[in-house]
Amino acid sequence: MLVLGIETSCDETAVGIVEDRFTVRSNVVASQVDLHAPFGGVVPEVAARAHLELLQPTIERSLVEAGCRLEDVEAIAVTAGPGLAGALLVGVAGAKGLALGRDLPLLGVNHLRAHVEAAQLEFGELEPPVVALVVSGGHTSLVVLEEPTVDGARPGFRQLGSTIDDAAGEAFDKIARFLGLGYPGGPEIDRLARSGDPTAHDFPRPLAGDGTYNFSLSGLKTAVIRELRRLEAAGREVDLADVAASFQEAIVDVQVDKAVRAATDLGIDTVVMAGGVAANSRLRARMADAMERTGGRLLVPHVQLCTDNGAMVAAAGANLLAAGQVAELSLSADPNMPLADLPPDPAGPTS
Amino acid sequence: MLLLAVETSTPTSSVALLDRDGAVATASLGLPRRHGEFLAPAVVFCLQQAGRTVEDLTGVAVGTGPGLYTGLRVGMAFAQALAQARRLPVVGLPGLDVMGFSARHTAPTVHAAIDARRGQVFWATYQRVPGGVQRDGDLQVGSVDDLVAEIAAGDRPALIQSGLEGDGALDQVAVHLAARVDRPPLAVDLGLLAMPRFVREETVRPGELDAIYLRRADAKIGWQSRGRLQGGTS
Numbered sequence: 001m002l003v004l005g006i007e008t009s010c011d012e013t014a015v016g017i018v019e020d021r022f023t024v025r026s027n028v029v030a031s032q033v034d035l036h037a038p039f040g041g042v043v044p045e046v047a048a049r050a051h052l053e054l055l056q057p058t059i060e061r062s063l064v065e066a067g068c069r070l071e072d073v074e075a076i077a078v079t080a081g082p083g084l085a086g087a088l089l090v091g092v093a094g095a096k097g098l099a100l101g102r103d104l105p106l107l108g109v110n111h112l113r114a115h116v117e118a119a120q121l122e123f124g125e126l127e128p129p130v131v132a133l134v135v136s137g138g139h140t141s142l143v144v145l146e147e148p149t150v151d152g153a154r155p156g157f158r159q160l161g162s163t164i165d166d167a168a169g170e171a172f173d174k175i176a177r178f179l180g181l182g183y184p185g186g187p188e189i190d191r192l193a194r195s196g197d198p199t200a201h202d203f204p205r206p207l208a209g210d211g212t213y214n215f216s217l218s219g220l221k222t223a224v225i226r227e228l229r230r231l232e233a234a235g236r237e238v239d240l241a242d243v244a245a246s247f248q249e250a251i252v253d254v255q256v257d258k259a260v261r262a263a264t265d266l267g268i269d270t271v272v273m274a275g276g277v278a279a280n281s282r283l284r285a286r287m288a289d290a291m292e293r294t295g296g297r298l299l300v301p302h303v304q305l306c307t308d309n310g311a312m313v314a315a316a317g318a319n320l321l322a323a324g325q326v327a328e329l330s331l332s333a334d335p336n337m338p339l340a341d342l343p344p345d346p347a348g349p350t351s
Numbered sequence: 352m353l354l355l356a357v358e359t360s361t362p363t364s365s366v367a368l369l370d371r372d373g374a375v376a377t378a379s380l381g382l383p384r385r386h387g388e389f390l391a392p393a394v395v396f397c398l399q400q401a402g403r404t405v406e407d408l409t410g411v412a413v414g415t416g417p418g419l420y421t422g423l424r425v426g427m428a429f430a431q432a433l434a435q436a437r438r439l440p441v442v443g444l445p446g447l448d449v450m451g452f453s454a455r456h457t458a459p460t461v462h463a464a465i466d467a468r469r470g471q472v473f474w475a476t477y478q479r480v481p482g483g484v485q486r487d488g489d490l491q492v493g494s495v496d497d498l499v500a501e502i503a504a505g506d507r508p509a510l511i512q513s514g515l516e517g518d519g520a521l522d523q524v525a526v527h528l529a530a531r532v533d534r535p536p537l538a539v540d541l542g543l544l545a546m547p548r549f550v551r552e553e554t555v556r557p558g559e560l561d562a563i564y565l566r567r568a569d570a571k572i573g574w575q576s577r578g579r580l581q582g583g584t585s
């Protein structure tokens with residue numbers, strides 16, 4: 001059973017094909033990074049134009065790499081939200097064309113949930129409950145995948161917390177731009193930070209001990225910029241590697257602390273980490289250390305399954321199909337699609 | 352022959368099925384920003400009414416703009432994918448050409464204009480020729496004043512427009528017009544204009560189509576809208 005998944009929610013045009021829910025047959029990403037690099041961030045109109053140009057060839061390449069034809073595909077999955085409206089609409093319209101043309105079921109996928117369910121492509125069936133940290137240029141969210149209360153239903157998805165301002169990847173981009181580094185900022189800062197001292201600057205850890213699972217990054221960003229200006233004004237030489245390492249450490253500290261604490265608070269021993277920022281070497285190492293100390297299990301898929309990709313959408317779509325949750329051909333893209341299908345836990349610390 | 356035509360480059364979205372004798376079934380919706388929800392069910396409806404299935408289609412015609420960017424892309428992505436799924440030949444045509452063609456009986460010269468927002472219009476000029484119209488020069492984007500000057504300089508042309516109704520400058524030059532028609536580019540007209548091209552096999556593969564924007568992309572970074580990726584929390 002082959003499911004084709006289309007992802008166009010932000011700045012990657014991606015198409016993946018997944019067999020029997022767990023096996024990646026192909027996972028093709030046509031990155032738009034070069035188009036957005038001159039602007040230092042994602043430009044929605046540029047992204048939407050590129051999605052339209054890239055969607056057809058990306059579908060073709062994904063089929064070729066999977067060694068199959070559209071006639072062999074049995075369902076079409078697509079990211080329906082959250083994301084950039086104009087970008088999402090291209091993928092959803094394309095998915096409908098394929099579904100209608102081949103008379104196939106259409107599956108409307110939640111992008112955040114797809115990030116988490118991508119883990120099944122590497123580690124097999126996720127056994128809920130599972131805590132998941134999704135960190136990327138677009139999201140910084142802590143969620144829990146809960147056991148279904150009804151037999152045969154999909155696991156429920158509950159939001160524990162989320163950033164109240166910038167996403168982690170966005171903070172990396174902005175600080176990288178300020179330091180004169182390239183775009184995207186995450187990998188640039190990761191690289192530079194390796195030769196820096198993470199304790200050189202004492203940057204704030206916003207919301208670190210506030211008892212919630214929320215994140216805040218704009219204050220940290222401001223603190224970094226203020227510190228640089230202060231040093232410059234004092235005529236001190238600034239070691240950018242130290243700044244990068246200290247800034248990265250502040251972000252990583254809070255992410256690791258909140259994710260591990262959520263698992264401990266809820267008595268859950270498995271944590272999934274996904275999203276583009278999950279490629280950050282410091283975050284991976286620190287998270288692995290912390291989980292080892294608690295005796296828990298950390299699942300971090302390979303980078304190709306962590307960043308935005310089509311296989312994760314196909315996997316999430318295959319799960320929807322298995323649960324009988326097929327979309328109508330009138331499916332809307334929903335830029336503000338809620339992350340969770342369960343309400344926040346009334347007893348939880350975020351209430 | 353059974354052609355599917357899809358046109359979504361203005362607030363009106365429309366689809367049509369045509370055979371050699373003309374329109375078989377059409378559907379249109381005049382609600383902006385609903386192109387995405389409307390298209391696929393509308394095609395299903397038209398096929399059902401015509402007693403045909405998607406397997407009977409022999410070609411897909413689609414409007415390639417200029418017009419509303421998002422609507423345009425929804426129509427093109429849908430039409431391209433459908434053609435890809437059925438391995439069908441494609442013809443892409445500008446909405447302005449479709450409008451010029453649909454007003455061919457109104458005057459020897461026709462200006463077609465679509466509201467381009469930000470005080471601008473997309474427009475082009477057409478001359479009647481046997482069996483249709485021929486465009487003078489390129490598709491243009493410019494101010495309403497440019498269009499008004501062109502109308503005033505011409506020999507009682509017709510104006511076919513979409514979305515320009517209330518424009519004062521245009522009202523003042525109405526005396527120069529032979530006719531003023533308010534009609535967006537429609538799928539049925541697109542299908543009629545595209546049909547001879549399918550007969551002559553002047554078609555492309557779906558991936559070869561390009562959208563016509565006539566303007567560079569707005570280079571505004573979406574920091575704000577990127578917050579939406581959080582999942583509705585910001």
Ligand SMILES: [Zn+2]
Pocket residue numbers: 111115136138275307308
């Ligand atoms: Zn993502």
